Amino acid sequence: MGAFVVTDYLFRAAAEAGPHDILKLYNTKGNIINISPQLAPNSPHSCYKLEVVAADCNSELLGSDLAVALGFDLSSMEKSSLEVSEEVRQYLKTPTFDNWQWEDAEIMVLLQVMYTDLDFISTFNIELDVLQQFLYEVYRRYNNIPFHNFKHCFCVTQMMYGLIWLTDLRSKIDSVDLLIMLTSAVCHDLDHTGYNNAYQINARTELALRCILATDMTRHTEILNKFKTILPVFDFSNKDHRDVLMMIMIKVSDISNEARPMDVAEPWLDCLLQEFFNQSDMEKLEGLPVTPFMDRDKVTKPSSQTGFIRFVLFPLFIELANLFPCLEQHIIDPVRKALDYYTEMEKALEREKQNRAQSEKMVKPSTSKEPEAHPEPGGTTKPVNL
């Protein structure tokens, strides 16, 4: 539910919200902002957007009320979780899975299928409505932001699920560790506000917490180096080794979009850049230092991706494939293709820039008064949309 509000109304709505309701306030650009007395007044032309998530949940029917409030039909969902076809179940185990084909309610069912097909329901005696309740709670704690949203949570979880099957991890480590890995993936960006390092962690177990913390990119090199050190003597029965592997696998899953088919991966890059640019625009507005890779004046779509693939993604993925050579074709080959694709795009942009510079040089001396009136030779090439 969303509404455009003025500040007075906003505070009244916040005051009247139930104890279980979650209020999220977005500015006109879609950034999450703090509800506080310092909030600048808005106007009919610059409306805040208030989102109230969940209904009044003080009844015993918490789960179903919540489901209805979120727009899910619980009875059909219970039925449909049993009705997911064998074909979809198999597809769900592969990195080629396309998240864009599924609505959020269907994604909730697919998450249940993962818990069911890894035998977590039977092994840990998890009641289905408890699992559903948990997933609803997770769902409403992901924010409506361009990238770090519920669909990203699903993609990371689905990649983790795929890796577990592809590497036959079930024969190598305990179910409880697998449960922690999948659940860490589900929770890893809870409450992410769209600003880096600004997220709060709601993990329950120490290991899950460490797995989630492992996704913080500031610890990337440290964790990767640890993994490289133990790789030559890797032993699945050694708990320290397993712990590092679990952190590596959630890191790989977290940044695995480029291992997916191009038509799945590319829209995700647009979402990420949109979130980055929102942050850097805000930082510029407030006079704060701007992270260069988030600055729309400094990065282009391909330049942001070629650097990331070369220096962050490849070095990480290659080490995991060293332990599991079977992953080469599933996660290394597609990333190599993505790198070629963005390298080409980068070259094309560079050519376009040069053409433009050249034409400006040619145009300037004779028509310095209105250079815009002349069409540019490179002008037919469409600039990359973000």
Ligand SMILES: [Zn+2]
């Ligand atoms: Zn993430």
